[in-house]
Amino acid sequence: MTARAEFIGRIRRETSKTPGLFPATVAERPADPAAAVERVRRQLAERWPQAIRRFQEEFERLAGVFHVVPRMDQVPAVVGRIARERSVRRVICWSAAALGADLGEGLRQEGLDAVPMPDGIVGEPEARRLRELSAAAEIGVTGADLAIAETGTLALISGRGRPRSTSLLPEYHVAVFDRRVLVETVEQAGVVLEAWHAEPARSMSGGAITFITGPSRTADIELTLTRGVHGPREVHAIFIE
Amino acid sequence: MSESASTSFPQRAARAIKDEFLQQALAIATTRFVNSRNEVFQAFPQGEALRDRARQIKEAVLQRLDHYLEQLTDNVERLGGHVHFATTAEEARGIILSIARENRVELVVKGKSMAAEEIDLNEALEHAGIRVAETDLGEYIIQLAHEKPSHIIAPAIHKTKAQIADVFAKELRHQVAADPEVITRLARGALRDKFLQADMGISGANFAVASTGTVVLVTNEGNGRMVTSLPRVHVALMGVEKVIPSMTDLVVFLQILARSATGQKLSAYTTLVRGPRQAAELDGPQEFHLVLMDNGRVKQLAGPLREALYCLRCGACLNVCPVYRQIGGHAYGDTYPGPIGILMTAMLRGNGAVKDLAHASSLCGACAEVCPVRIDIPRMLIELREHLDREKIAPWPERVIFKTYARLLGRPALYRLAGPVSRLMQRPFVRQGRIRSLPLLFRKWTATRDLPPVAPRTFRERWGELERER
Numbered sequence: 001m002t003a004r005a006e007f008i009g010r011i012r013r014e015t016s017k018t019p020g021l022f023p024a025t026v027a028e029r030p031a032d033p034a035a036a037v038e039r040v041r042r043q044l045a046e047r048w049p050q051a052i053r054r055f056q057e058e059f060e061r062l063a064g065v066f067h068v069v070p071r072m073d074q075v076p077a078v079v080g081r082i083a084r085e086r087s088v089r090r091v092i093c094w095s096a097a098a099l100g101a102d103l104g105e106g107l108r109q110e111g112l113d114a115v116p117m118p119d120g121i122v123g124e125p126e127a128r129r130l131r132e133l134s135a136a137a138e139i140g141v142t143g144a145d146l147a148i149a150e151t152g153t154l155a156l157i158s159g160r161g162r163p164r165s166t167s168l169l170p171e172y173h174v175a176v177f178d179r180r181v182l183v184e185t186v187e188q189a190g191v192v193l194e195a196w197h198a199e200p201a202r203s204m205s206g207g208a209i210t211f212i213t214g215p216s217r218t219a220d221i222e223l224t225l226t227r228g229v230h231g232p233r234e235v236h237a238i239f240i241e
Numbered sequence: 242m243s244e245s246a247s248t249s250f251p252q253r254a255a256r257a258i259k260d261e262f263l264q265q266a267l268a269i270a271t272t273r274f275v276n277s278r279n280e281v282f283q284a285f286p287q288g289e290a291l292r293d294r295a296r297q298i299k300e301a302v303l304q305r306l307d308h309y310l311e312q313l314t315d316n317v318e319r320l321g322g323h324v325h326f327a328t329t330a331e332e333a334r335g336i337i338l339s340i341a342r343e344n345r346v347e348l349v350v351k352g353k354s355m356a357a358e359e360i361d362l363n364e365a366l367e368h369a370g371i372r373v374a375e376t377d378l379g380e381y382i383i384q385l386a387h388e389k390p391s392h393i394i395a396p397a398i399h400k401t402k403a404q405i406a407d408v409f410a411k412e413l414r415h416q417v418a419a420d421p422e423v424i425t426r427l428a429r430g431a432l433r434d435k436f437l438q439a440d441m442g443i444s445g446a447n448f449a450v451a452s453t454g455t456v457v458l459v460t461n462e463g464n465g466r467m468v469t470s471l472p473r474v475h476v477a478l479m480g481v482e483k484v485i486p487s488m489t490d491l492v493v494f495l496q497i498l499a500r501s502a503t504g505q506k507l508s509a510y511t512t513l514v515r516g517p518r519q520a521a522e523l524d525g526p527q528e529f530h531l532v533l534m535d536n537g538r539v540k541q542l543a544g545p546l547r548e549a550l551y552c553l554r555c556g557a558c559l560n561v562c563p564v565y566r567q568i569g570g571h572a573y574g575d576t577y578p579g580p581i582g583i584l585m586t587a588m589l590r591g592n593g594a595v596k597d598l599a600h601a602s603s604l605c606g607a608c609a610e611v612c613p614v615r616i617d618i619p620r621m622l623i624e625l626r627e628h629l630d631r632e633k634i635a636p637w638p639e640r641v642i643f644k645t646y647a648r649l650l651g652r653p654a655l656y657r658l659a660g661p662v663s664r665l666m667q668r669p670f671v672r673q674g675r676i677r678s679l680p681l682l683f684r685k686w687t688a689t690r691d692l693p694p695v696a697p698r699t700f701r702e703r704w705g706e707l708e709r710e711r
């Protein structure tokens with residue numbers, strides 16, 4: 001292995017040998033990302049009905065299943081219906097704090113084996129148990145930290161009470177969100193990303209952000225589209241109006 | 242590499258052209274990719290401006306590559322990750338092997354990584370007694386079949402579903418239906434166990450964001466997420482040129498990458514990872530390592546192949562290339578196929594490795610037209626040919642022909658004479674309006690080329706006649 005100073009030093013020498021192919025600049029970042037996000041939100045305050053319609057259109061084009069409910073406490077009923085239609089009952093979900101509501105009781109009333117993920121730090125044996133539960137669960141319920149209308153994309157930040165595997169291991173992923181996380185374009189999502197990273201300690205308690213655009217898919221065999229190769233084969237979005 | 246050592250490029254190309262299935266598979270796949278790409282860009286008018294922007298960003302990054310790599314390193318370390326520096330392929334393998342040994346790794350799950358292919362990482366790990374599972378479905382098929390990928394983004398493009406079913410049947414020791422759905426289910430089951438058991442995940446990186454210390458993986462299957470969520474160690478291997486400054490730059494690239502590669506607006510998963518799992522997290526790796534690799538790239542910063550360092554590995558230039566569409570990826574005989582592959586092979590293995598490959602292009606410019614960062618591949622191929630000529634790596638009959646031609650062009654009197662003289666000399670060799678082979682020293686050169694004969698009347702002769710008629 002090469003030492004950092006030597007490695008970077010060589011690159012510095014090589015870069016200084018040439019002015020490059022043409023004068024070029026990198027993309028201009030928002031000077032005040034928080035204010036830029038605020039501007040996006042203000043636009044959305046009026047436009048959100050169009051934006052969510054666009055989201056639905058794009059999401060369904062990707063074979064996503066879109067649901068609307070008026071209130072959070074109606075989410076368990078939707079999950080219950082999804083489970084019954086697919087004859088499954090093992091559900092894992094983000095913690096109550098991460099979801100903004102305790103769905104555990106409601107899901108159990110739907111006849112589901114629901115296991116919310118813990119908020120605190122757990123020991124190794126408990127972590128292993130939860131991992132086995134997650135691997136065996138058929139449905140994973142999460143929130144979403146960003147929904148992009150233009151592409152039908154959901155973005156999830158990992159962290160406390162919000163494991164990466166909840167949206168990954170189960171066959172069916174159900175994401176719950178409301179208009180506060182809605183943006184119209186990928187470019188606007190970039191502004192939100194800048195804002196999150198301007199204060200990472202405040203906005204993210206975990207190390208991963210995942211953008212999910214439809215179910216897991218492959219076309220590696222004769223270009224035939226096949227869903228659910230590793231991740232979920234169905235993605236549901238529940239929008240709380 | 243193994244195949245290229247035993248056969249020449251013309252031999253491999255000839256074999257590919259005779260392979261009927263390959264011809265059909267290539268035609269269907271490349272046509273589909275090209276059509277999807279064109280449709281999605283037509284519906285995205287801002288795409289053209291974004292391509293210009295992306296090209297600028299890549300150039301601007303190379304101009305201050307040292308700065309961005311320093312920043313990336315600092316940020317990854319601040320997040321609790323480790324950064325390693327590999328000047329050569331051997332160093333990169335050594336680094337990853339020692340991480341594996343320190344962590345007593347027995348099973349590795351791998352996401353799709355061209356950089357890992359480039360350094361033959363699987364062989365090195367297996368040689369050290371570590372089991373490796375490729376997890377991208379295409380790569381997994383290729384691994385089970387003991388082959389090499391033939392396309393940057395669709396590695397098993399050259400195999401039929403029947404062939405793939407056979408490969409699985411052999412591995413699983415039971416009958417497998419030749420149905421993509423069935424095969425995919427089987428692969429899901431087999432690989433799911435491996436994800437859950439593996440000690441270490443290895444991935445490439447589509448981008449690394451310097452200002453945040455983020456490694457970005459773009460996948461459709463979700464294996465990139467598995468590799469970065471489940472094993473206790475995650476190693477990301479990337480060429481130094483993959484660094485970009487900020488999240489704002491990232492979204493510029495994301496908007497054109499999937500569109501160019503598969504015609505999707507975004508791939509199913511874009512995973513942004515910042516270091517190892519944080520204190521509050523239940524899953525994610527306990528250790529994170531980033532390996533920054535040179536392997537021939539750095540000397541091109543001021544070299545003739547600099548522009549090839551912009552490449553996003555989207556595969557669009559393969560799909561439109563009339564040569565790739567005829568011969569497929571294996572004929573190129575190295576890690577990176579297609580037009581960009583010729584340049585990458587020259588970068589990694591030197592000009593001598595591409596003396597035939599440098600001519601595997603019609604210079605039609607289709608690649609530059611679709612490249613999301615508008616890399617001028619034809620320009621670099623022409624320069625490469627000039628180099629081969631100057632370094633006398635090109636076959637000498639070819640050098641003689643072009644030298645003679647250059648002399649003729651420079652001397653009008655000689656050139657006038659050349660018309661009638663060549664007509665006389667070519668007479669025995671013209672068949673059905675083409676020169677298909679020449680004797681003696683030129684036989685080898687014409688073995689793979691047809692030439693148009695010198696016309697019955699040259700342009701100058703006809704011009705002369707027209708002048709006289711007036």
Ligand code: SF4
Nearest residue numbers: 552553555556558612
């Ligand atoms: S050269 Fe351009 S078109 Fe070809 S793979 Fe790289 S980015 Fe894509």
